[in-house]
Amino acid sequence: MNMGKxxxxxxxxxxxxxxxxxxxxxxxxxxxxxxxxxxxxxxxALPMFMTGAWEPPDAETATTAQQxxxxxxxxxxxxxNYFVIIFFNSAVVACAIMRMRGGDPNVAIGFRAAMMxxxxxxxxxxxxxTISVILRVIENSHKKAGxxxxxxxxxxxxxxxxxxxxxxxxxxxxxxxxxxxxxxxLKKTWGEQLIGNFGFGLVFFVLGIPGIxxxxxxxxAIGGAGVAVGAVLIGLGIxxxxxxxxxxxxxxxxxxxxxxxxARDGKAPEGFDERSLSGAMQRG
Numbered sequence: 001m002n003m004g005k006x007x008x009x010x011x012x013x014x015x016x017x018x019x020x021x022x023x024x025x026x027x028x029x030x031x032x033x034x035x036x037x038x039x040x041x042x043x044x045a046l047p048m049f050m051t052g053a054w055e056p057p058d059a060e061t062a063t064t065a066q067q068x069x070x071x072x073x074x075x076x077x078x079x080x081n082y083f084v085i086i087f088f089n090s091a092v093v094a095c096a097i098m099r100m101r102g103g104d105p106n107v108a109i110g111f112r113a114a115m116m117x118x119x120x121x122x123x124x125x126x127x128x129x130t131i132s133v134i135l136r137v138i139e140n141s142h143k144k145a146g147x148x149x150x151x152x153x154x155x156x157x158x159x160x161x162x163x164x165x166x167x168x169x170x171x172x173x174x175x176x177x178x179x180x181x182x183x184x185x186l187k188k189t190w191g192e193q194l195i196g197n198f199g200f201g202l203v204f205f206v207l208g209i210p211g212i213x214x215x216x217x218x219x220x221a222i223g224g225a226g227v228a229v230g231a232v233l234i235g236l237g238i239x240x241x242x243x244x245x246x247x248x249x250x251x252x253x254x255x256x257x258x259x260x261x262x263a264r265d266g267k268a269p270e271g272f273d274e275r276s277l278s279g280a281m282q283r284g
Contacts, residue, residue, distance in 0.1 A: 010199060015272045016254040019099050020247070025107050026092055030249040033088035037081055044077045071133055078129035086121050086128075086165060089253050090114040093169045096257040100269030113169065120168045123175040131157055160186060165253075166260035188263045200255070204248045211240035 020026060094113030095105035114121065135157075139150040163182040167173055173181060214237030222230030261269045 012255055012258060012272065013199060013203070013251065016251045016258065018271055019096055019254050019258075020250055023095060023099055023105060026095055026110070026250050026254075027246045028107055029088040029091045029110060030246045030253075033084055033249075034245075036084040036088075040077070040080045040084060044073070044080075048073070071137065074136060075129050075133045078132045079125050082128045082132075083121060083125040086125055086168075087114050089165050090117055090121060090169050092250060092253040093166050093257045096254040097166070097170065097261065097269075100258065100261060100271060102270055117168055117172060120172060120174060120178070124164060124168060124178065127175045127179070128161075162186070163256060163260045163263070166257050169257075170260070170264075185260065185263045200248060200252055204244060208241060208244055211237045211244060213237075214240065 091107075091110030091114040095110040098105040098109065135150045135154055138153070139146045142149065160183045161179060163185050164175075164178045167178040167181045171178070171181070214233050218230040218233030218235075218237060220230070221233055258269050258272055261267075262272070
């Protein structure tokens with residue numbers, strides 16, 4: 001991995017932004033995804049909190065039934081959450097790929113594409129939920145060492161599955177085949193995956209500073225200038241952070257779609273620079 005890869009990655013981020021500018025309605029998908037995830041969280045969190053079932057069972061004192069019940073409920077939560085995220089990401093990928101191939105996508109096309117891949121989405125949500133529960137078991141059973149091990153395994157899993165959703169959308173493969181294909185493409189894209197995640201995180205962290213400052217000044221204003229001024233500043237800061245989060249999520253998904261197309265076909269998607277992509281795929 002060399003420093004030139006950072007330039008290639010930011011070039012791809014710019015190209016992803018151009019795709020989003022042409023199809024601003026894509027922001028609706030991560031917005032709906034976030035709303036649905038909040039509904040899922042509330043559906044599980046409130047009953048679990050009221051019953052005390054949110055606390056992981058003690059491996060030494062808990063009965064087998066208590067442990068099985070806890071992790072079964074956790075599995076259901078993960079499954080519902082992953083299903084929502086994968087469904088809406090699939091819609092974004094389908095629209096982005098259509099745009100990169102010269103088409104003119106819309107929200108209805110994205111929803112239709114995701115609905116047509118429901119079996120693949122359900123299958124991958126089941127796999128992702130299973131892995132998440134296994135990582136949680138490792139984390140809960142070994143405390144500090146468990147967290148470290150689970151963190152490393154989780155990072156490796158994220159790399160291996162980075163391109164699963166584009167594979168599901170384009171090739172309509174089942175979860176195991178999609179995982180194998182994503183893993184195969186890893187050797188072409190590992191540098192871009194690492195730097196892409198780092199690059200997006202760094203850029204949006206910097207862009208998020210104004211929103212954080214608005215919230216901080218709003219909190220300070222409540223104790224000084226007045227509640228009304230503070231509430232307005234806090235509201236503006238929250239809205240700014242929400243919009244920024246939607247943009248980041250959409251751009252990262254477009255980035256995944258473009259990376260997948262080039263890694264698979266060896267040809268730059270429309271709107272993406274061939275030279276940057278070819279440089280991005282060089283090992284080293």
